[in-house]
Amino acid sequence: MTQRPGVAVWRGALAAFVLAGATGLGFRLAAFWGWGGLDPENIRHAHSHLMFFSWATPALMALMQRHLPPSRPMRWATAASLGLGFVAYGPFLRYGYGVAEVGTLRLPLSVIASTANIVAWYGFAYGYARATRGLVRTEALRLWDAAVGILVVATLGAWALGGLQAQGVASPLALAAALHLFLNLFAEGWLVLALLGVFYAQTPSAASGGASWATAWVAWALPFTFLLGVPVALVPPWLRSVSGVAGLAVSAGLLAHTAALWRGGSARGPLVYLACRSVMLVGVALAPVARWGEAAGLRIVFLHMLLLGWISTGLVAAARSAWGEAAVPGHRAFALGVALQVASLFTITGLWPDRWAGRWAWAAVAATAALPVGAAAWMAVRSIAAKASEPEG
């Protein structure tokens, strides 16, 4: 009989968070102690890809499958995504997107592993479509339909980027648009909507909270928002306006879901980040505010408010509800560490007063980065030692 992936995937994903988070911490420390022969760009790629491929994606896939009929393609795709993220990590760290020298061969190893990962996601989408055919569309399923569909659309950006680079196209707008078609739709579409679906699946009463209009609203508007990630100066004003209107619609829809889940009794800590991030999206949707945000260097805060705040604390809360307390020992320390890390990121932006800025601010960002990494390491080790409460599946 086909089983569902269980807490073992969760532990693997936690290990990925620890390695990827330690890589981010290394990036911060390198500002003091040097890069050790590595290219900062490659460290950043190794960090972000491992977080996407092996932390957030397999954890979400495993959590979704607890509420879906068992499916072999989904189960395999989850394991493949987890494993292939680790395979891609070393090549990204050493070579970035460039070619690796293996004996006499020159191979783009990170690109090969990432492409295999995309194929695994297609396997998940196929398994999901088959397993959910004919099921009544609850709020969770409607959000997952949108999330999985947007995941597939996001991969078009990855193919387009590869195609443009292979053709030697140098247009900054085309390259940035392809990159953000992938990055934005993957993060804001797949990760955000899949986690919202998990929250609804775990708190079905929240579906009566009056946000049912918001899913279709967000799903249709989201694909038009990817240009909001591209620097304002590169995008023709009329296109930026279309993306801006879509961004406002997404923000309204996400705030409606936040309110419904809040009233329904879902974990509130992660929802605070989602609310803050949705309000920030209103600013990004308006070109003059977005230009100001770019000048103030808010991009990293904006990204981590979503990915570390909403997604990562949300995954921990959802794992606690799915697999019990034994799967998330130290979850409060993790939540505190994330809050301090996200807050400290403001000290290295233009919003922070000059007279309080300087080396100590960077030191604070580095020090607070160690907190969620340490808490996740504790969670992984203790969870493995305790063998978690619930049997596989």
Ligand code: HEM
């Ligand atoms: C312990 C937690 C984390 C730490 C210490 C951390 C640290 C960092 C650092 C230092 C950077 C580069 C900043 C710069 O360019 O100035 C970065 C970028 C980034 N991080 Fe994180 N991060 C964490 C969590 C996450 C999570 C959970 C995700 C995704 C699920 C994530 C995704 C990204 C992305 C997409 C970028 C931008 C990559 C790029 O521009 O190419 N991070 N992070």
